[in-house]
Amino acid sequence: MIYRTMEGWFSIYPYQYRDISKLPLDKNHEMIDEALDAKGKKPLELLLRSIYKGDDLIDLRYYYLQNFAKTYAEKMLCLNTNIADLNYICEEIDIEDNETENRWLLLVMLLHVCYMAEVEWTIPENRHHAEDMWSVYQKDDGIVDMVQLRSVILHRYPLLPRPEKLDTEWLLKSPEDIALHTYAKALYYFAKDPASEKAQSLLEQSIKLNPHVPPLLLQKKRIPKKPSLEFDPGKKSEAEYIAYLAGESWWSVEGAIRWLKKNMSST
Amino acid sequence: MKNVGKVIVDWRNGYVGTEMVREFHQDVYFATPHSMMSEPRIAEVTNMKMAFMAEKLAFESEEEARAWMETITAVPGNLDIEYEKTQRTEKENNYFIYRDLIAKAYESSGISAMKYIYKSLLYTDEPIDALLWIAHNLAETNEEEFELLWKAYAVSEMLAEEYDKSDNSVPDNRWTDSRYRPYMRGKACFFTYQLEGILDENEELEFTQKLKDMIQLDTDDPMGLRFIIMSKLIHMKQYDQMETLYQQFPDDNMNPLFLYPMAFMKYATLGKEHPDTNSFIQRAIESNLYIAVKPNKDDVLAHNVSFYKPHSEEEAQYFFRVNPTLFDVEEEQLMWLFDTLQKFMQNFANQYLGDQA
Numbered sequence: 001m002i003y004r005t006m007e008g009w010f011s012i013y014p015y016q017y018r019d020i021s022k023l024p025l026d027k028n029h030e031m032i033d034e035a036l037d038a039k040g041k042k043p044l045e046l047l048l049r050s051i052y053k054g055d056d057l058i059d060l061r062y063y064y065l066q067n068f069a070k071t072y073a074e075k076m077l078c079l080n081t082n083i084a085d086l087n088y089i090c091e092e093i094d095i096e097d098n099e100t101e102n103r104w105l106l107l108v109m110l111l112h113v114c115y116m117a118e119v120e121w122t123i124p125e126n127r128h129h130a131e132d133m134w135s136v137y138q139k140d141d142g143i144v145d146m147v148q149l150r151s152v153i154l155h156r157y158p159l160l161p162r163p164e165k166l167d168t169e170w171l172l173k174s175p176e177d178i179a180l181h182t183y184a185k186a187l188y189y190f191a192k193d194p195a196s197e198k199a200q201s202l203l204e205q206s207i208k209l210n211p212h213v214p215p216l217l218l219q220k221k222r223i224p225k226k227p228s229l230e231f232d233p234g235k236k237s238e239a240e241y242i243a244y245l246a247g248e249s250w251w252s253v254e255g256a257i258r259w260l261k262k263n264m265s266s267t
Numbered sequence: 268m269k270n271v272g273k274v275i276v277d278w279r280n281g282y283v284g285t286e287m288v289r290e291f292h293q294d295v296y297f298a299t300p301h302s303m304m305s306e307p308r309i310a311e312v313t314n315m316k317m318a319f320m321a322e323k324l325a326f327e328s329e330e331e332a333r334a335w336m337e338t339i340t341a342v343p344g345n346l347d348i349e350y351e352k353t354q355r356t357e358k359e360n361n362y363f364i365y366r367d368l369i370a371k372a373y374e375s376s377g378i379s380a381m382k383y384i385y386k387s388l389l390y391t392d393e394p395i396d397a398l399l400w401i402a403h404n405l406a407e408t409n410e411e412e413f414e415l416l417w418k419a420y421a422v423s424e425m426l427a428e429e430y431d432k433s434d435n436s437v438p439d440n441r442w443t444d445s446r447y448r449p450y451m452r453g454k455a456c457f458f459t460y461q462l463e464g465i466l467d468e469n470e471e472l473e474f475t476q477k478l479k480d481m482i483q484l485d486t487d488d489p490m491g492l493r494f495i496i497m498s499k500l501i502h503m504k505q506y507d508q509m510e511t512l513y514q515q516f517p518d519d520n521m522n523p524l525f526l527y528p529m530a531f532m533k534y535a536t537l538g539k540e541h542p543d544t545n546s547f548i549q550r551a552i553e554s555n556l557y558i559a560v561k562p563n564k565d566d567v568l569a570h571n572v573s574f575y576k577p578h579s580e581e582e583a584q585y586f587f588r589v590n591p592t593l594f595d596v597e598e599e600q601l602m603w604l605f606d607t608l609q610k611f612m613q614n615f616a617n618q619y620l621g622d623q624a
Binding site: 039044045047048049051052053057061064068074077078081170 | 322361377378381382384385386388389390392398401406407410411414415534
C-alpha cells in the first residue's frame with residue numbers, strides 16, 4: 001500500500017481535497033485545475049479570472065505559496081490568511097447539515113497548520129511556534145493519522161526546545177506498526193534512557209520492518225535533502241522519507257548513531 | 268499654432284475655436300470618467316501615506332504641520348523614510364502594501380501587471396481595485412466581467428457603509444479621502460457597466476439615479492459621473508433633470524459631453540429656431556467639431572485610453588463611447604445639425620480669409 005507523505009499532502013491544492021471528499025467542483029475550481037497544467041502567463045490569467053466564481057481565495061494563495069512565495073514572511077502570510085478564511089467559513093457552515101463540507105474544511109485547515117509548522121521548522125528559533133501549533137491539533141485522531149503527524153513530530157522530538165509541551169501519550173499511540181512510526185518511537189525511548197529495553201526491542205522491530213533505513217542514517221551525506229511525496233512501507237522510499245525526517249535527530253542524540261550501528265551489525 | 272483673430276486654429280492638437288474656449292482649456296488633458304472610476308490616480312498612495320502619517324503625528328499647531336510637510340516634500344525619498352519611521356499595525360501595513368502593488372500594476376502591463384495584482388490579493392480582504400483590474404483586463408466573457416464588477420461593488424457598498432459609520436469627516440467630500448476612493452470606483456464601475464448593457468426603462472432609471480446619488484459623495488464630481496448621467500437622461504428624455512444637471516455644473520458650459528445633449532434637448536423642447544437651441548448647438552460645435560463632422564459611434568475610443576485633449580478627435584471618440592445613440596435621430600434633426608455646421612464653417616472660412624487678406 002502506497003502512503004502519501006505529509007509533503008505529498010501539501011502538494012495537493014485545497015480544491016483537490018474536495019474531489020477526494022466527493023464534493024462537487026465549481027467553475028472556478030476547473031479554471032484552477034486548468035492553470036496547474038498551463039504554461040507561460042496562462043496560469044496567472046486563469047487563476048485571476050477564477051475569482052469571478054467562489055467566495056474565497058484559498059487556492060490562489062496556496063498556488064502563490066507553492067510557486068511564488070520566496071520569503072518566510074510571504075509564506076506565513078499566505079498560510080495565516082488562508083487559516084483565517086477557513087476559520088470564517090467553518091463558522092458560516094452549519095456543521096450538521098454539511099458534514100462532508102465541514103470535514104473537508106477541517107482537513108484543509110489542519111494541513112495548512114502542518115505546513116505552517118513545516119515552514120516554521122526550517123528556522124530554528126521558530127520551532128517553539130511549531131510546537132504550539134501542533135499541540136493544538138494533536139487531539140484530533142481521525143484526521144491527523146492521515147498525514148502521519150505523530151511520526152513527523154516524533155522523528156524530530158529530540159530537536160524540540162520544549163518537548164514537555166507535547167502530549168507524549170498521543171504521540172506514541174501508533175495506529176499501525178510501520179517503520180515510519182517504530183523508528184521514531186525507538187529513538188524517543190533511547191533519548192529518554194539509552195538502556196531502555198523498549199527502545200532496544202523497537203529498534204530491532206524497526207530494522208526488521210525496513211532494513212534500508214540504518215545505512216542512510218549512518219552516512220550523513222546520504223540523508224535526502226528533499227522529502228518524497230509518497231512511500232511504500234518496508235521499501236527504500238520509506239527509508240528515504242524516514243532519513244529525511246529523522247537524520248538530524250539521530251545525529252543530535254548522544255550515542256544514538258553508535259547504538260544504531262551496533263544493532264545493524266548484530267541483526 | 269496660428270492666431271487668426273477671434274478664431275484659433277491649432278492643427279497640431281486638432282482645435283478650431285474661439286480664444287475664450289482656447290484659454291479655458293489651454294494645455295489641459297482630461298481624464299475620461301471611465302478611467303477615473305476604474306484606475307487609481309498616480310498620487311493616491313502618496314497622499315494616503317501622508318494623511319496617515321499626519322494623523323499619527325497629531326500636530327499641535329498649523330506651523331508644526333507645515334514644517335513637517337516641507338521636510339517631506341523637500342527631497343523625494345523623504346516620504347518613504349518618514350513612513351518607515353511611523354508606527355503602524357500589521358493590518359495598516361498590509362493595506363499600504365496592497366495599494367502600492369495595485370499602483371504598480373496599473374503602471375505596468377502584461378505578466379508583470381498580473382503578478383502585482385496576484386500578489387496584492389495576499390494583503391487584503393477588500394480587493395476592490397484588483398477585482399476591477401481583472402474585470403477590465405482579463406475577463407473573457409460578459410458573465411465573468413459582471414460577476415467581478417458585482418463583487419467589487421458588493422465589497423465597496425459594505426465597506427463604505429462601515430466607513431461612514433466610523434468616520435466623522437464631511438461626507439460630501441469623499442473623493443479627497445484616498446481611503447474611500449476605491450469604494451467610489453467599485454460602485455461607479457458597476458452602475459456604469461449596468462447602464463451600458465441592455466436595460467429596460469425602469470432599470471435605466473434606477474441605475475442613473477444611483478449614479479446621481481454618488482455625486483452626493485463628492486459634490487464637485489471629480490470622477491465626471493455627470494457626463495454619463497447626462498447621456499442617460501437624454502436617452503430617457505428626462506429633459507427637466509438635464510437642465511438641472513447642467514445648471515449644477517456651470518464650469519462645464521464649454522464641454523461637448525454636456526453641450527451636444529443639451530442642444531438636442533433644446534431642439535426637442537423649444538424647437539430649432541429658438542435662440543437657446545441655436546446657442547447650444549453653436550457652442551457644441553465650437554467645443555468639438557469632430558463630433559458633428561463625423562458622428563461615427565463605431566469609432567469609439569479604445570477602452571485603455573485614459574486621457575484626451577479637449578477639442579481633439581480622441582475627445583469625439585470618447586464622446587461616442589458615452590453617447591452611442593445620441594445621433595440616432597430623425598433625418599430632419601440631422602439636417603438641422605449639418606446646416607448649422609455648414610454655417611459655422613462658412614463663418615469661420617470668411618473670418619479666416621478676411622484676416623489673411
